[in-house]
Amino acid sequence: MRIRPLFATAVFAGFACVPVAALFAQQSAEKPKPEETEVWKPVPPVVTPAATPGGAPSDAIVLFDGKNEDEWVSAEDHTPAQWIVHDGILTVSKSAGNIETRRRFKNYQLHLEFRIPENITGSGQARGNSGVFLASTGPGDAGYELQVLDNYKNETYVNGMVGSLYKQAIPLANAARKPGEWQTYDVVWTAPVFDAAGKVVRPAYATVFFNGVLVENHFELQGETLYIGKPFYKAYDRAPIKLQAHGDKSEPISFRNIWVRELP
Numbered sequence: 106m107r108i109r110p111l112f113a114t115a116v117f118a119g120f121a122c123v124p125v126a127a128l129f130a131q132q133s134a135e136k137p138k139p140e141e142t143e144v145w146k147p148v149p150p151v152v153t154p155a156a157t158p159g160g161a162p163s164d165a166i167v168l169f170d171g172k173n174e175d176e177w178v179s180a181e182d183h184t185p186a187q188w189i190v191h192d193g194i195l196t197v198s199k200s201a202g203n204i205e206t207r208r209r210f211k212n213y214q215l216h217l218e219f220r221i222p223e224n225i226t227g228s229g230q231a232r233g234n235s236g237v238f239l240a241s242t243g244p245g246d247a248g249y250e251l252q253v254l255d256n257y258k259n260e261t262y263v264n265g266m267v268g269s270l271y272k273q274a275i276p277l278a279n280a281a282r283k284p285g286e287w288q289t290y291d292v293v294w295t296a297p298v299f300d301a302a303g304k305v306v307r308p309a310y311a312t313v314f315f316n317g318v319l320v321e322n323h324f325e326l327q328g329e330t331l332y333i334g335k336p337f338y339k340a341y342d343r344a345p346i347k348l349q350a351h352g353d354k355s356e357p358i359s360f361r362n363i364w365v366r367e368l369p
């Protein structure tokens with residue numbers, strides 16, 4: 106009577122324990138290790154951040170540091186820029202027209218600050234209008250404009266307000282400060298890519314923080330930001346960044362602390 110249960114136990118142990126042991130052995134052999142998903146190369150380059158938030162990191166190209174406009178030329182004829190440098194800031198000269206960088210860029214991270222005068226007048230699009238052209242593709246072309254405008258209690262069409270990619274992307278928020286206060290744009294620009302025939306093979310994308318608030322989130326552009334008509338692409342390789350001297354009658358706006366980091 107006592108043999109049977111023992112035998113049964115032995116039989117059970119014999120059948121059950123061997124496969125379980127094998128299973129454990131197999132599992133421990135195949136158990137993933139944390140090291141298998143560690144990546145050690147390529148090592149990112151060291152970039153020293155600025156001492157203060159918004160300052161240029163060590164690998165930035167400084168486009169305006171308050172001293173001169175040597176990095177800028179007239180967008181019209183590429184002669185030295187003639188905006189007004191004073192008190193560490195750069196103020197639009199409407200008679201001098203648009204200015205653009207001497208250098209040409211593809212993909213980049215851009216920081217700039219602008220101020221709409223406290224005594225701004227006008228309404229709609231004629232109130233503190235300027236613009237940051239993320240790629241100035243040519244004198245006769247629209248390029249890609251990130252709008253600058255006073256929309257602190259000033260209404261206009263929303264795809265043309267501050268933070269918009271002009272007539273294409275409505276900003277996700279209106280983060281405008283009052284006229285007279287400095288405001289920041291931080292932009293990631295991914296340039297469009299064209300094939301040898303000039304056909305777009307990857308569209309342009311823009312991500313924009315306005316005063317630290319996300320207003321454009323990896324927005325896919327349909328082409329250049331046209332004033333009239335539907336956007337379309339026109340092939341270009343590298344392009345300057347352009348600042349707009351808008352023709353409206355309101356007081357000119359100012360810029361400071363402009364830097365760019367080229368991206369792969």
Ligand code: MG
Nearest residue numbers: 234235236253
């Ligand atoms: Mg504009």
